[in-house]
Amino acid sequence: MHFIKILLHLLALYATFQRCYSEANQLRDAKTPTDCTPSSSILFEVTGNIYPDGYYYVSVCLGDPPTPYHLDFDTGSHFTWVQCDAPCQKCLPAPHPPYKPVTWKMKGCRDPICEDIRYPKDHVCESPNEPCTYYLRYADGGSSLGVVINDPITLQYTNGTLIKPDISFGCGYHQKHPDPNNRPYVDGILGLGSGKEGILSQLRELGIIKNVVGHCFSTQGGGYLFLGDEFVPSSVVWTPMITSDEFAKRYFLGVAELYVGGAATGVRDLRVLFDSGTTFSFFAPEAYGALVSMLSNDIKEKQLYRVHDEYLPVCWRGPQPFESIEDVKNIFKPIALSFENSQNTWLEMYPEAYLIVTKDGNVCLGILDSTAIGAPTVNLIAAISFHDKLIIYDNENQKIGWTIANCKDPPQSQCHSLVIN
Known part of the structure; x- marks a missing residue:
């Protein structure tokens, strides 16, 4: 019985690995053109529609080993968070189990990234070791409360290069929504606003991409999202x-x-x-x-x-x-x-x-x-x-x-x- 449990666990890990790296594996067998220059963008497939779903999401691989999470990407929000086993006090229905932090490298309340998201706003930070607590409230009445952590995100340039930088994002352990059964069925939010605590600014600071984001939603559903400046047409x-x-x-x-x-x-x-x-x-x-x-x-x-x-x-x-x-x-x-x-x-x-x-x-x-x-x-x-x-x-x-x-x-x-x- 113990052997079977171990085998099932290994199979689950393998399936997760395959989901996050399937495209990379395909690419490794392809020949890269000799005149190919380093890529400057990261491209995501978008899933969803306006009706009947009412939202669009992308799959983002977090942690080590990388695990996929469905994130509702939002240019109206500046901070990224995922439902988190910290432990989770109140988590809403979602496609995947709550995220388990890899290193518990928490951002302190005096960290610059905490300045604009600290909760409560007037909180006096007594110690640099005190964790940065965030609270986000959205126009639909939903909210997320948690701590800011630093963990790996797996990204792949369009030329096939894999990178795994550490970024800061929210470990949300208490989520609310006025209608939990009629909300985006996702694991969290990919905040694409322009704040310094946002993923765009962080990746720009690390020299990974330019601070540019583009999205394209099809009337038929689906579409694509890119981070970086590689796919900006002259017709814009x-x-x-x-x-x-x-x-x-x-x-x-x-x-x-x-x-x-x-x-x-x-x-x-x-x-x-x-x-x-x-x-x-x-x-x-x-x-x-x-x-x-x-x-x-x-x-x-x-x-x-x-x-x-x-x-x-x-x-x-x-x-x-x-x-x-x-x-x-x-x-x-x-x-x-x-x-x-x-x-x-x-x-x-x-x-x-x-x-x-x-x-x-x-x-x-x-x-x-x-x-x-x-x-x-x-x-x-x-x-x-x-x-x-x-x-x-x-x-x-x-x-x-x-x-x-x-x-x-x-x-x-x-x-x-x-x-x-």
Whole structure:
């Protein structure tokens, strides 16, 4: 019996090893071109969709031996954490058992990385050996409490080179969510905001990548995410990141004007943030009201009528139930934001970037009133509105860009096309 337990344990370890290194093993048998230069990016396969799942995630290998964890990647959050056996006081349902720290190399409360995430904020650090406690609360009411640790993360450049740096991330031992059964089924959050405690800044400090991140969500589900500057196409339209104390560590694009079907709504000075970790976009009340009104007027002659749907507040139904977004692409007009900080810079959102078709065959508006999240002056452009676009956050040059893309087709490295999963 004891031998069988050992064998099962070894098989489990082998399976884990294979999951984190399968792509590396494939690559080792391939011939690297002689003119191949060192890669500058790390590419991840993205899993998920807007409906019905409501989130996207990547698989990240933590610890030694490396173990995969599904992390909801979030450009609206600056800190990475994983549910942790520290021991776990309250862990939510997740794909994998809580992470077990390898070395228990905890960050002290006087460590620079602890400055902006220390909990409570006014805590006086009595000793450098005192652990750094963090607490994060999200707009949906979820939260994570834990300590900051330093452990290995396994990453693979697109040319096949494996690296295993130690990074600081949260060991979350107490998680909450207002609806634990209706939340992203993940092990934690991959925070891709611009704070110094974020994974982007840490990897940049270690000389592993440039502080650039890009993501691409397919309307059909899935997509890709990259860290580094290797896959930035020349077709990208750029606008400056705006520095703001109010939106520190967030991706703030300044103010914009709203257009519907090419027509000005008269709603200007909309403060715009990008946030990949939120499912649906949010408009400030004036913009939201104008959008709903103009869309409703545009479809009056299209035999659509308002209906109640439990999934979203504003929905329409046609003579027959809709089967997919393809059924309504020619009925609804595109909407757009024109950014004041960049001449002729527009973010266009076609119907697939602001509508969903529910299981009841209704078409629903995937943009909500921002008063619902207690931020009536904020316009949050979220995952649904990034459909079929490559979005790039260039922290090196303080700019954000986008271009239309086939998000089911990952970019090609000059050495290899390689995805970590």
